[in-house]
Amino acid sequence: MEQNLSLLKDVVIRFSGDSGDGMQLTGTLFSETSALAGNAISTFPDYPAEIRAPQGTVAGVSGFQVHFGSAGINNPGDKCDVLVAMNPAALKANARFLKADATIIVDGDSITADNLAKATFTTDDPITELGLEGRNVIIARITTMTREALAQSELDNKSKVKCKNMFALGICLYITDRTTAHAHDYINTKFGKKNPAVAEANNLVIEAGYNYAANNHLSHNAYAVEPAGLPKGKYRTINGNVATAWGFIAASEKSGRPLFCGSYPITPATVILEELAKHKSLGVKTVQAEDEIAGICTAVGAAYAGNFAVTTTSGPGLSLKSEALGLAVMAELPLVVVDVQRGGPSTGLPTKTEQSDLLQALYGRNGECPVPVIAASSPSDCFNYAFEAAKIAMEHMTPVVLLTDGFIANSSEAWLIPQMADMPTINPPIATADEGDFMPYKRDERLVRSWAFPGTAGLEHRIGGLEKHAATGNISYEPANHQQMVTTRAAKVAAVVEDLPLQVVDGESSGDLLVVGWGGTRGHLCSAVAQLREQGKSVSHCHLNYINPLPKNLAEIFASFKRIVVCELNEGQAASYLQGIFPQFKFERYNKVEGQPFNVAELVNVFNEKLN
Amino acid sequence: MAEYKYTPENFKSDQQVKWCAGCGDHAVLNAVQRALSEVADVLDKPHEKFVFVSGIGCSSRFIYYMRTFGFHTIHGRAAAVATGIKTANPDLSVWVCTGDGDSLAIGGNHFIHALRRNVDLNIILFNNEIYGLTKGQYSPTTKLGTVTKTSPYGTVEHPFNPGELAIGAKGTFFARTVDAEVMLTKELLIAAAKHHGTSVVEALVNCMIFNNKTHASFAADKATRAENTITLRHGEKMLFGKDNNKGLVLDGLKLKVVTVGEDGYTLDDVLTHDAHAEDTTLHCMLAAMKFPEYPVALGIIRDVDAPCYDTEVEAQVASVKAASKIQSVDDLLNSGETFTL
Secondary structure, three states: OOOOOOOEOEEEEEEEEEOOOOHHHHHHHHHHHHHHOOOEEEEEEEOOOOOOOOOOOHHHEEEEEEEEEOOOOOOOOOOEEEEEEOOHHHHHHHHHHEEEEEEEEEEHHHOOHHHHHHOOOOOOOHHHHOOOOOOEEEEEOHHHHHHHHOOOOOOOHHHHHOOHHHHHHHHHHHHOOOOOHHHHHHHHHHHOOOOHHHHHHHHHHHHHHHHHHHHOOOOOOOOOEOOOOOOOOEEEEEEHHHHHHHHHHHHHHHHOOOEEEEEOOOOOOHHHHHHHHHOHHHOOEEEEOOOHHHHHHHHHHHHHOOOEEEEEEOHHHHHHHHHHHHHHHHHOOOEEEEEEEOEOOOOOEOOOOOOOOHHHHHHOOOOOOOOOEEEOOOOOHHHHHHHHHHHHHHHHOOEEEEEEEHHHHHOEEEEEOOOHHHOOOOOOOEOOHHHOOOOOOOEOOOOOEOEOOOOOOOOOOEEEOOOEOOOOOOEOOOHHHHHHHHHHHHHHHHHHHHHOOOOOEEOOOOEEEEEEEEHHHHHHHHHHHHHHHHOOOOEEEEEEOEEEOOOOOHHHHHOOEEEEEEEEOOOOHHHHHHHHHOOOOOEEEEEOOOOOOOOHHHHHHHHHHHHO | OOOOOOOHHHHEOOOOOOOOOOOOHHHHHHHHHHHHHHHHHHHOOOHHHEEEEEOOOOHHHHHHHEOOEEEEOOOOOHHHHHHHHHHHOOOOEEEEEEEHHHHHHHOHHHHHHHHHHOOOEEEEEEEOOOEOOOOOEOOOOOOOOOOEOOEOOOOOOOOOOHHHHHHHOOOOEEEEEEOOOHHHHHHHHHHHHHOOOOEEEEEEOOEOOOEOOOOHHHHOOHHHHHHHEEEEOOOOEOEEOOOOOEEEEEEOOEEEEEEOOOOOOOHHHOOEOOOOOOOOHHHHHHHHOOOOOOOEEEEEEEEOOOOOHHHHHHHHHHHHHHHOOOOOHHHHHOOOOOEEO
């Protein structure tokens, strides 16, 4: 029985199960299928830090949420229309993310006394216990049906059961009116040659799930969404970490400087190093260093030798890199340090997102040690801001901190592929041999010194972490000289503002409330503000990507609103930073540190309160 | 061999050398400047290809006194910075000047990992068994029981032997010299420069101020050195002493000092030095020899061939480049799964 309901504007599906159940892959395949169907997508993987946390427990639940729609989708959605729960623990962990009319698909085979106990249910009816009786609950015996679909397969029982995530994928593809073609393509590419039996089994199970949904009269298109009116062109899906890596490779090509990455693995930044390590064909050299300090120190060495050098890390790693970052400031060498922020302090919440390294990035070094700080705000714009960070670093001869976060690093979205011919050239001030008596700290009108590569005859010079004489670059302990050098280094970083675009406001340029955000919260803030504007509220959104220096026109923007609220996933770091720079304005705060992105509904409530 | 006709003067900077009078570092600087004027020809590298990198400490000021490219970095990290320089540009001749505190305490990790990777660096390890620049605290090489400012009742920590550490980390080149032996130092530096891989030259230097005569028992003067040190040369018998009649033999699993012609020992019993032996056992035993039970080993203790990190990285980049379909960023951006709307 096929129903023909009207198409929806957007739908959120959350896949959840044990961290070994393959939910990340299931979610990824579903998102890619949606993107291929022309939908705008935003995804959010939410997984535990442990690789295989105790099976069947709430702590071990891994989730992947995908939001797809026919118009601008810029966040993965607060709550879901469809929840796939592969066991009672997944049901329990995700019940709070359900919309009132949500559909819940549960693997009925997983509702055993043992699993109920592991998930700390006290009755044998998890649906009632969680108060979900009114929802559209589909209890499907996914494990049994997967096994039956593979009755003829040569695989052992354990390998057969492993395919059950593909059964869930099949169901979801059916109810969203998607084809199974992309999923089959993926399986065939991944396993076709290497392990044909596994490929065949997964393919069979995808179809079994799809047919189960059809045969059981689940609405074929209950959750179908029309393609989004995205600009025409060639697209791909991309996550923030890969986009960051590619932005650096693009900057290497546009600057003509070989790319060097010295890094140490750390969640959630490791994928950048892994991605860069793949692209040796583009001349990329990666050193997996012995520690975070060696990561940045090898990068500083490579920068001295004339490479475009980066080091990638997350909060605790940035702490370890502080001293060497100060050396790069003192030596005035180009370097990009990426901090994919995660929950802190200390080891904190390695797999969860937060924005609490802002002040560390701005100030976390000994001495007067300014660096430009910029922040990316969506998975795909990590590409642009990685490129921008590189351009600023090389053209202004300074280390730059690029802040992303666990949310945008792991989330993905459809991305209109740029053409390199449209990207600007990067022009580092490379010293040439014919400069005569070379002075390493001689500056141009922007206060930028030149980049003198070892190996160039006539440019032999010594630099280091000790204070140097403003003119000769030799060691100097003179009081006035130190003052001059501190002032000059700060002025050099401040002068970066001349290269920055003016701050843009989303919405009217004046009004009752200005929502200020920075970095990875853009999508959620943007959605909340858009909702209120649709209701006729006087609210605009100002989202910062350039944190130090700040764009020139900020004061003008702030002066045009009655109230300003700074929203961030920390305890108010940007707000206090802005308050220090602009004491004439009052910056109200909305902060959250739960390891999760903002929720659009909560933001709407907060802004409504400010508007009343 | 090229002929650049450099003299030591070509490698002297215009900066005043600020080490204390009598500091052993002066002699090493002298030897380095002499060595480089020859190394340039041996490696066929002009002046501008030489880079000196240092950490923090008295000896790390070294780079300011050299008229080469120089980078005075931060405490303990010179080997890591140098690894980045050499990996970025393997054509450079990269030298690291570091001390026992810099490389064996705060920088211990980078020191052993440079050796493990076998990056083609030349590390000059200035060992004065004390923290000099901070004015006299014990270091990881200070002899057990030594009274210093931070060990007023004597240290209760066992010292590292840098040779054992380097060879234990599978270092491919380890040599030892003493400050006074300028010509030996020069010879070892040239050998280190020729060696492909991480070379460690331990220079036993005297700190007049805070640890005077720490090496004097075996190194005070020519006569003492002849009697109490052995200068190892590949392929030659392990002989020493003012009459060159003392030798090293293996006694079970231990080295033993004998006198040729006494107790039935002949020249044939004396070991022949094989610096190129892959096995580290004997090299480690030689590096570990302590006075007065043994003579202190000088010269090249170990010098073996192994692939270098920097050239391996370069080769991998070249081979992937030759084979890959992705030759530009546009290729990369359009690779894999894409879709057109």
